Amino acid sequence: MGSGKTTLGRTLSAKMNLQFIDLDIFIENRFCRSVKQIFAERGEEAFRKIERNMLLEVCDFEGTIVACGGGTPCHFDNMEVMNEHGVSVFLNATPEIIFNRLTIPSAKAKRPLVASKTDDELREFIVSSLAARAKFYGKATIEFNSSNLEDRTQIAESTDALAALITDYLASHQM
Numbered sequence: 001m002g003s004g005k006t007t008l009g010r011t012l013s014a015k016m017n018l019q020f021i022d023l024d025i026f027i028e029n030r031f032c033r034s035v036k037q038i039f040a041e042r043g044e045e046a047f048r049k050i051e052r053n054m055l056l057e058v059c060d061f062e063g064t065i066v067a068c069g070g071g072t073p074c075h076f077d078n079m080e081v082m083n084e085h086g087v088s089v090f091l092n093a094t095p096e097i098i099f100n101r102l103t104i105p106s107a108k109a110k111r112p113l114v115a116s117k118t119d120d121e122l123r124e125f126i127v128s129s130l131a132a133r134a135k136f137y138g139k140a141t142i143e144f145n146s147s148n149l150e151d152r153t154q155i156a157e158s159t160d161a162l163a164a165l166i167t168d169y170l171a172s173h174q175m
Contacts, residue, residue: 001111001129002101003091004146004158005067011159012065016166019064023072027054035069039112048075059085070129071113073136083141087166090140093147095126102126142169 006022013020024035027050031038038047051069055078058066066086073079073088082088093101102108102122109115114122137143144162148154 001070001114002098002107002126003070003093004101004149005070005091007149007155008091008146008159008162009065009067011155012162012166015159015163016065019061020067021058021061021064022067023051023054023058024069026058027051030054034110036110036112036115052076052078055081070133073139074133079136079139083139087142087169088140089162089166090137090143091146092137092143093145095123095130097147098126098130099123142166 009020009022012018027038028034031050033041035047038050042050048071051072052075055066055068055072058064059081068078068082073082079088099119099122102111102114103119108122114125117125142162142165144158144165146158148158
């Protein structure tokens with residue numbers, strides 16, 4: 001959450017001429033409800049099952065970059081599924097960078113897990129979530145520092161660097 005998945009995913013897909021799917025938007029379109037509404041109506045456990053099914057569906061798509069929610073790799077065997085179907089990337093940003101991105105009102109409001117948190121609660125949530133999720137994120141094929149996405153130049157430079165890492169990985173693994 002707040003690591004730059006959508007920002008980098010969109011620019012990377014354009015650069016590499018691939019389709020881009022934000023898994024949360026994919027779910028929202030399928031269920032005609034926002035993620036926030038699904039959480040409120042069905043609870044997190046039901047949302048995670050929906051998320052899992054939609055992940056399995058998009059894994060069958062070719063030529064696609066998928067941006068998953070921050071919790072997606074941490075449930076079921078989703079991380080293993082992502083690694084089996086493509087190159088997974090852990091976008092690693094510092095807790096302070098993530099905090100700054102999540103405190104933008106529009107960003108915070110659309111995320112049900114943080115929408116009602118105070119700044120202190122949000123900081124604690126970020127640090128504890130990153131610690132709890134590290135074992136899942138550490139299974140990603142590539143780890144990429146996504147702290148520098150604050151303007152168009154940084155986004156372009158980060159996109160170029162990530163594209164090069166992915167291209168090199170694919171070339172060395174004959175994918």
